Amino acid sequence: MERPERLIVDGRRLDGRRPDELRPLQIKAGVLKRADGSAYVELGKNKVLVAVYGPKEMHPRHLQQSDVAVLRCRYNMAPFSVEERKRPGPDRRSIEISKVVREALEPVLFLHLYPRAAIDVFIEILQADAGTRTTGITAAAVALADAGIPMRDLVAGISVGKADGTVLLDLMKEEDQWGEADMPIAVMPRRKLVTLLQMDGNFTPDEFRQALDLAFKGIERVYEAQKRALREKYVPASEEER
């Protein structure tokens, strides 16, 4: 595909969004039978499924921690999730993402409640269109809640970036590919604490501050959608109307 001459025309992005607009976001909790908790999220063309297992006994035993539960995360892309078929199995990118996603979720969990246990979070990217790691975090937080695991707060993720010199919320694939900067961020929304922050490209100090502003705005909306999804699962519709 060729890069279009401009990614932003008259203040509108290729898909018609304004710079501070999110793509359509749908979250559903409790979509799998076997998993202890699960969630399915669509953000634009991203389709992400997450399952949580645990707290459960840690195997192999020598990885048990005597004072805390161990959180394990696996971010994985389906072979058919991208334009060119991806070979199954972890690559360097997915290993790094699995690590930062784990570190983005750890701050909200009470891991000391479950010494010697393991909590597993499996993130499957079924269809990818930029922002998969942050969408994965958004889904993982809902799946953890669905599994009934006590949490200090949810974690919501979103990406901000820059294209054609404009700071943008929630990059789509074309903006990620041809834009000038990409900054995934995850936040505990209640107290606005940042648990994941990565960036590549270029930001002036001023653009960086704008990007943070925009990110916190986007996080609010993601958080609302997360809460709605959990309410939909646990509060019967009729009861909610009262």
Added chain:
Amino acid sequence: MERPERLIVDGRRLDGRRPDELRPLQIKAGVLKRADGSAYVELGKNKVLVAVYGPKEMHPRHLQQSDVAVLRCRYNMAPFSVEERKRPGPDRRSIEISKVVREALEPVLFLHLYPRAAIDVFIEILQADAGTRTTGITAAAVALADAGIPMRDLVAGISVGKADGTVLLDLMKEEDQWGEADMPIAVMPRRKLVTLLQMDGNFTPDEFRQALDLAFKGIERVYEAQKRALREKYVPASEEER
């Protein structure tokens, strides 16, 4: 190599056999010193060596089963056993075959007699010419008996199939490659219980029944050869003549 115009001419196959005829079959028990039991089988151009170790302590320990012995099978082709050198190590085909071979042997073993133990069956294909998995099973049963492991029955294997529209016993390489169907089967011969059954190609329901008939005929002959091999090893020739 080019496919010959016909695989069966005047009711005779490329090597002169009739449709219901086996290739020459030779079985020898107890051919290795270190192994607890062993057997060597030649079926036509197939050359197969099998060793059995066990029952023995299972390592690693976390794979022990508290109520039964674990049977482990490894089907492996020598790099020089086929036309084009095969890279050493397991591939998807050999992993699948190892599984179905194990499931073909399990029904005759009294695994509950040896809790926490392991029984290892190593099948090496030294020269391959179609029908290696069933020849491997035939050899494995003899090797298990040679190891003195109690068995309900032997297991005998053979392949049936179809070429030029004719249902055939014991496919050779050319018939396997250019024929229309291949059906490996393993049977506990005394009560005619099927422990392995696979098939690919195409069979009408009627051909399928013919194939089963032919298979059971072939199994009889394989069984006779197995018993002869075990007798040759354990009954001194002179004694047998009495």
Added chain:
Amino acid sequence: MERPERLIVDGRRLDGRRPDELRPLQIKAGVLKRADGSAYVELGKNKVLVAVYGPKEMHPRHLQQSDVAVLRCRYNMAPFSVEERKRPGPDRRSIEISKVVREALEPVLFLHLYPRAAIDVFIEILQADAGTRTTGITAAAVALADAGIPMRDLVAGISVGKADGTVLLDLMKEEDQWGEADMPIAVMPRRKLVTLLQMDGNFTPDEFRQALDLAFKGIERVYEAQKRALREKYVPASEEER
């Protein structure tokens, strides 16, 4: 690079050495902070760094030996240590060398003093120019001494070989590549006991004896340099002058 017509002209080698001359040799003990012992050796263009850890608890536990410590050696080449970038990770050559290096060091250690323990020797070839395994042994012995591990003797390594029909001490890259024989050797210098001996190429029985003679001469000089390096580290310069 093309092979020069002659590797020895007027009794002098490409770098001006006589057949029985060593390349410049520098040894430094205790160059790393984290390691329990370490050494850095330059022999000609070879640059080798060795770290020793241990005796320490052996993990994984099932590899513990109830009566002795286990010595583990890893010989590894940096990707940038050779002309064409070497892919990281062990290859067959480095696995074999790790084994013979371990067997070259074991005779000087009192492994029965540390049952259930492990001693790790990590040999990193930072720049390679023939003779890396023997240089690695030379460095490893100093690093073991630096770690305070009791030893019967040091072990000194050197390579001898043949080029243009002349038996040579301490082959450099060009002599190794285009010469007729290469024989790495490691010796416990005090009693002249050989702990590593390998050879490839061709030696008449007479050349072989010459090569051994030359090797023992070279080992003496390597041993002197090893002792000097250990003295430099442990005896303050001022004190030594007294």
Added chain:
Amino acid sequence: MKEMVSSVKRDYIVNLASQGKRLDGRTLDQLREIEVRRGVIGTAQGSALVKLGNTQVMVGVKIEHGEPFPDTPTSGILVVNAELLPLASPLFEPGPPNEDAIELARVVDRTIRESQAIDLEKLCIKEGEDVWAVFIDIYVLDHDGNLIDSSVMASVAALHDIKPPKDPEWTLPTFPIRRKPVAVTVAKVNGVLMVDAGLEEENVMDARLTISTLEDGTICAMQKGGSGFLERREIEEAYELARKCGEEIRKKL
């Protein structure tokens, strides 16, 4: 890989079976509810999500350029891969496909390949050099039993969903798929045969026999599994079940 089952549960299932009954009220020859959704993944040329009771399997098919095998220089390539994702079961672990995943992929492969459902000869671009490679990736999302049958369903549905790739070298009007092979796995529980075993039934079965058939009743693949044995009579009964239930499944695809 079987899950542990309590002996009470085992006895209960076995008892029911001997009376021709099952845990979820089905008859022995009754399938669970089947839901097939096509076109679920936009980045795949073809895709489908199959729900068979609570079992969920997604399949995505990618079509790319590939080099033909030397012995079939004019034939397209078919690659089937199955991932038993750790999301789908507490017993599935991350890592390369184990023997269960490999067996699953290979049985699906044989069912599709041997049925000649895909006309691979049409997928040649340049003899001996360039052909179309068809990658079928089976993604098991939720495991409640009978992965073989549901994976064959999802694969066949995804193949029939294929939109040709946007590539100047693709010249066919449509993807050359022409048949609907269907696998039916018959489980043997204490001597009783039943179709479409749920997970708890699978955990107590002695053996299983998968029979893949075509519209006309032709068998194109079989696979026995499990540590038990089958009598000849049972094999012939299994074929009848496979034929009957296969027709039912085929209507959904």
Added chain:
Amino acid sequence: MKEMVSSVKRDYIVNLASQGKRLDGRTLDQLREIEVRRGVIGTAQGSALVKLGNTQVMVGVKIEHGEPFPDTPTSGILVVNAELLPLASPLFEPGPPNEDAIELARVVDRTIRESQAIDLEKLCIKEGEDVWAVFIDIYVLDHDGNLIDSSVMASVAALHDIKPPKDPEWTLPTFPIRRKPVAVTVAKVNGVLMVDAGLEEENVMDARLTISTLEDGTICAMQKGGSGFLERREIEEAYELARKCGEEIRKKL
């Protein structure tokens, strides 16, 4: 992978930090001593050994022919690999790079790539077929904390040390390196921010934020690490520290 720390040691470091002090007497915004040695490896096109306090990192750069990626047919290739050698720490084990080594390599990669320090477009030999591949191999020799910053330093120093390869196809006068990106990692210890954490400080930190900047203060890469969180205020403070210390480091390169 964190090492075990006694609670006494932890309390001591935390206490010092709350008073703006550190174990080795530094201030919170003070780097350890930096020593940069270039040209240490003759078999590499460029190399450098960096000592940051007791931490030692060697980098060797090799330049070889390579095939360009299909989507960037005129662009050279950059490959960054990091080895946490078992020589460097009792916690590093032989084997393929683990998640820590991969993260390290990828943060260095992004810092160099996104800064456009190397003009990759100049490294094309023949469009779509042959380009120069630049291999940066990071060799961690002694681990006393702050591997990211020291690895970026050693990589940038090695890139600036490059002697073009002796190859008839190399036609540039020099290696096309034009900038000096610098990474500064800020550690958060019990709410206190400090730069260039030593190993013992790293072992008790809650989180870290690496910010890579260029001469003009532009940010080209960031990476948060650790199981803790950061407030927005802390992120902005970290940037100021990164800018200030970055300039100091850049002078050494």
Added chain:
Amino acid sequence: MKEMVSSVKRDYIVNLASQGKRLDGRTLDQLREIEVRRGVIGTAQGSALVKLGNTQVMVGVKIEHGEPFPDTPTSGILVVNAELLPLASPLFEPGPPNEDAIELARVVDRTIRESQAIDLEKLCIKEGEDVWAVFIDIYVLDHDGNLIDSSVMASVAALHDIKPPKDPEWTLPTFPIRRKPVAVTVAKVNGVLMVDAGLEEENVMDARLTISTLEDGTICAMQKGGSGFLERREIEEAYELARKCGEEIRKKL
């Protein structure tokens, strides 16, 4: 990898050795019975089965097209691989070759390569592009000691058994094999040297020295193994044993 030996057994073997005797009645410089069967595998170009006492090693040689190494564009390729099959010993485990298997393959490789037994220069088809690759696969079937010597025997016998491949590009009348290098491994048991150690002797030996020689006594490869040491005198004695027994072995090949 050594097997456990009881101290009684150890003492017995050591005692015998000190009297110049051995478990199976041989003298110290006596080989076990050697049986060499050629042409045992029809799918290989050359093959041999060697029995050395109860030790059994099979070797199959395959000849295929290959690409030459850049630095030897006119030279054929020799690849030696050894598999310590789990059939052969309770201590051999399935999996990729461990250090023992790799050492075995590499000692055989050096013995054959350095003896120039194969004229690799004759195996060039098209300079820099296409040469013959000779794959020697060593298959250890039954391990009763002295795998190196038996593997060299079987490899050399298999090479001398080669029927040229049926390939239009093969133009030589015969396979260019011209020598018979032979390896003799001398074991040192409590200071006593003996040839062709059986498994039980290997399990108590301090060290071993393998010396590969040619017809004229030239040494083409050596390898010391084991955790012990050798005196110079022992090395020279080992050479004499290698030369003497080598001649004996060569007659069988």
